[in-house]
Amino acid sequence: MAEVLLTHSNHVYSDRKQVEKMQPYPPLQTMIAAAVLRDSGIDTACFDPALEPTAGAATQAFEAALDRHRPRLVVVCEDNFNFLSKMCLTRNREMAFQMAGAAQRRGTPVAAHGSDASDRVKEYTAAGFSSILLGEVESTLLELARGNALDTVRGLAYRKSGSVHYNPPRPVRTDLDELPLPAWDLIAIEQYRRAWLSAHGYFSLNMASSRGCPFRCNWCAKPIYGQNYHCRSAWAVAAEMLQLKTAYRPDRIWFADDIFALSPKWTRDFARAVETLEARIPFKMQSRCDLMTRETVAALRQAGCAEVWMGAESGSQRILDAMDKGMRVEQIHTARENLRRHGIRACLFLQFGYPGESWPEIEATIRMVRETEPDDIGVSVSYPLPGTKFYWSVATQIATASNWSDSADLAMLFRGAYPSEFYRALTEALHLEVRGGLGLSAAWEQVHALKESCASLEAVAS
């Protein structure tokens, strides 16, 4: 039995790319929310569908959890630290809606929190959710779980007399050290350990040191934290690392922050705290190329950083400027060199298909990849998410589908310079180039053939 049942809709085996990568992480945000409720004396359980063998099995297991716990409130609380939840994938939405249906059939009110629910309040309430928790989740959830009158809960949207009522927004918290550590004990950690060990021979867990990002890349959706950025104290983060090291013995850590180590001073303090507490676990993280200065990279190395993923996006300055990336192409090269000097793997996120990009800009990106020789790349096509400047710039071209079904989709959702098949072929060729493997020449031939066929189609059309 539990008063509140928290869950989320990320199911690894429903997502081709997640199955291929097999790097599953426990739902950090869901576990932090659970810890907040529990610390306030509310009996809380978590249902984690991530590693259920099939979507059907996940639904069945969720129904069993409902019957076992008989909660008075169910919350589908997505993991905001998992980039997949930011992609608003339709498979996840379907699972969330099924969960709402299952709770509704038992007469249990069900609420939702996450990027997709924030973007689609009306669809979620029509699917059976009685309320949506907008913005940062913990305080809103706590008031809802305590049974406060709905019209007094800031940050809540809820169904009322057949329409949706929006309460005033709730400001984000500025002191993240007030939050408890995630409720790791409510998740089957050993399942995750087994998945990692059998796929990779090591085990990785996730942490977060901050929330939000102060930069303004114009395609980046920020439905939860807006333009806010707040960071935990360096010593609190190092202490959590030590706690994980002692309790669960992960071989690696993934810092799920949008931007880890934003401040050089924070990074130096963190390195010192990790050393003093003997908390060191090799970690990987995300940042921006322009933040990977010599000084910051040296401190990161001292703290145990092994791999940095950076949003390089494009080798064309014109495209970076169009994206409001606030970064120079030269900084991609400098970041790569700084990381190489300290023996840290440098990995780049690339984005193709942004409006204004044609073959010369794509060539500039290919050239940048060849010159910087990243240790790995992640490739995507520009993905218009509601609430972004980029979304509005292409809104009139968006076809019926406005979300990918899963994270391997790579479909162009607006009219780009080339069709989706071209970008999929380009992705494959670049992956082969960076990761190695057979068929590189054939992959590039395919890219050029698709490029030429698009050019001849255009010539016919004009």
Ligand code: SF4
């Ligand atoms: S730096 Fe990253 S998280 Fe921040 S706005 Fe740009 S893409 Fe988004």
